[in-house]
Amino acid sequence: MNTVASVGPVLTVAEPYLIQQDFAAYTPEQHATWAELVRRRMPQLREHACREYLDGFEQIGLREDSLPDLAAVSRRLMPRTGWQSTPVSGFLPGDAFFEMLSARLFPTTTWLRSRDSMEYTPEPDIFHDVFGHVPMHAHPVFADFLQHYGKVCASLRNPDDLERMGRLFWFTVEFGVIRQGGKIKVYGSGLISSHGECTHVVEGGSSGPEIRDFNLDQVMEQEFSTGEMQKVLYAVDSFDQIYVAAQEAARRLGL
Numbered sequence: 584m585n586t587v588a589s590v591g592p593v594l595t596v597a598e599p600y601l602i603q604q605d606f607a608a609y610t611p612e613q614h615a616t617w618a619e620l621v622r623r624r625m626p627q628l629r630e631h632a633c634r635e636y637l638d639g640f641e642q643i644g645l646r647e648d649s650l651p652d653l654a655a656v657s658r659r660l661m662p663r664t665g666w667q668s669t670p671v672s673g674f675l676p677g678d679a680f681f682e683m684l685s686a687r688l689f690p691t692t693t694w695l696r697s698r699d700s701m702e703y704t705p706e707p708d709i710f711h712d713v714f715g716h717v718p719m720h721a722h723p724v725f726a727d728f729l730q731h732y733g734k735v736c737a738s739l740r741n742p743d744d745l746e747r748m749g750r751l752f753w754f755t756v757e758f759g760v761i762r763q764g765g766k767i768k769v770y771g772s773g774l775i776s777s778h779g780e781c782t783h784v785v786e787g788g789s790s791g792p793e794i795r796d797f798n799l800d801q802v803m804e805q806e807f808s809t810g811e812m813q814k815v816l817y818a819v820d821s822f823d824q825i826y827v828a829a830q831e832a833a834r835r836l837g838l
């Protein structure tokens with residue numbers, strides 16, 4: 584019997600959004616769609632994803648041939664970093680999202696995009712959430728950063744402050760890049776899970792995004808668009824940098 588995914592901190596605002604993943608309900612066609620999505624992404628990611636993502640992919644037991652069972656993912660993740668991949672009904676409001684991150688529970692959607700929208704979905708699905716995000720949660724520093732980020736945001740009330748922290752999330756968790764071995768490697772889930780966005784970065788050349796050194800002041804003021812390819816990204820040299828940035832951001836926002 585699996586009890587891992589059901590054992591955890593008590594949630595207040597996020598509780599109504601928690602669901603069970605009905606793993607047996609996925610159809611063979613959905614498993615085949617997942618397999619195709621993974622097979623389309625892996626050749627580029629083996630070359631252009633950061634080490635920590637590729638290690639995490641193995642450590643949490645993701646497979647190319649079938650959708651992930653979130654309870655099984657959490658059983659492998661918890662002993663490493665204390666994180667779980669927790670099924671939710673869909674998009675969460677900020678306070679619920681931050682409450683879950685503070686408790687090392689990653690809100691994870693369970694639906695999968697259809698074959699008609701292999702490249703892009705306006706709302707996150709299980710491919711974006713698990714394939715894109717969860718492998719990084721096996722990395723201890725990234726794991727600590729993400730929890731700390733959630734705690735900081737959970738204690739903010741000013742919408743402008745939350746917007747600044749939203750930009751930090753966007754330019755790290757969603758669209759972060761890191762320098763490794765003299766090359767730019769991707770770790771943000773928006774780059775990991777999207778062939779078009781990732782290709783724009785790693786093969787874009789002069790028409791690709793401008794890649795700047797990570798700078799917290801700039802990141803917190805940098806506007807972005809969700810509906811088009813990114814024009815600017817921020818590269819870190821190690822994940823310690825984003826952990827320190829979350830602490831520094833909290834200080835600047837008076838926490």
Ligand SMILES: [Fe+2]
Pocket residue numbers: 707711716757772773
């Ligand atoms: Fe995401």
